[in-house]
Amino acid sequence: MIGQTVSHYKILEKLGEGGMGIIYKAEDTKLKRTVALKFLPTALTSKPTAKERFMVEARAAAALNHLHIVTVHEINEYEQQLYIVMEYVQGETLKEKIDSGLIEIDEALQLAIQTAEGLGEAHEKNIVHRDIKSDNIMIDEKGQVKITDFDLAKLKGQAQLTRKGTTLGTAPYMSPEQTRGSDVDHRTDIWSLGVVMYEMFSGQLPFKGDYPQAIYYSIMNEDPEPLSRLRTGIPAELERIINKTLEKKPQNDTSKSLTC
Structure with missing residues (x-):
């Protein structure tokens, strides 16, 4: 074309x-x-x-x-x-930025806050992204976050477009509910934001595997390596917030901890 x-x-x-x-x-x-x-x-x-x-x-x-x-x-x-x-966003994806080298803690925190603010706006309107990942977060030339690809967005109350038991999302960023093919809500985005934050601050993903089923097992049954072991200088409160987003039981308002 x-x-x-x-x-x-x-x-x-x-x-x-x-x-x-x-x-x-x-x-x-x-x-x-x-x-x-x-x-x-x-x-x-x-x-x-x-x-x-x-x-x-x-x-x-x-x-x-x-x-x-x-x-x-x-x-x-x-x-x-x-x-x-x-x-049209002129810039780079968060994934590209992470791959180019470890992001300074203060800068990564600002990117996380901006992403949480964008998601908060979507959740206020009952919109769930369902595929938050570092590839879907753009950073423009002014350093502003732009969340992209609401391909899998689901308006609350709308008829489910996929059969129950079907997973939508990207394996390493999926919530436990997504790996099971269960119904999801805004808490799935909070989990995925936690994965993105872990990735930003450590340079690696919290849950790994050579194939999707292995990643799903890790998400469901394993705890990620503590951030403080992977990088010095991580504030204890920040690590606590990220750990809370990655608890196996869905949390309600963890993202507000970043924006308040």
Whole structure:
């Protein structure tokens, strides 16, 4: 699609591809701004559940207006393909930043606070992300967090789009409830934020395995190595908060400890 014009958006380059969408960088020729366009893959277009999940993402993200959440501008259809027009974020993913070297404690704390603030806004509107991970957290050129990919977002009270017993998410960041295929709520995002925080402060994931089932076992049955053993200078209160997010029993408001 590179070089094509969809509505008034000129496709410039492909940015990435995931299970629920292909993302392109584009120029809004009317407003003269750079945007991101996310298309449902052609192979999935004929599947009602995939289309419906894509619509859920659009409705969920469009309901959010927060500094730390990627803004949705429009949802439309092109040649029977649904697409979302989103804010284009110039920067890097948190995963890329972690992989480039250990993040300073103060900076990592600010990134964690910003992520918690964005999630807090979503949870206030009864929206659960369900796939929080360092790859889904962008850091723009000003150092501001932008949460992306509400692909798996589920509005509370809406009919479940996946059969009970089906897992949605990314294995190392999944909550115990997700590994079991159980119903989830905002506490799953709090768990996943805890995994991201552990990863930011230590440079490694708390739960590991060579294949998904091994990771699920670790999540369900093992405790992560204490952060203070992996890195000096970790404040005791910060370690306590991260440990609380990773308790096997879901917690209610741990994320508020960061933002208060």
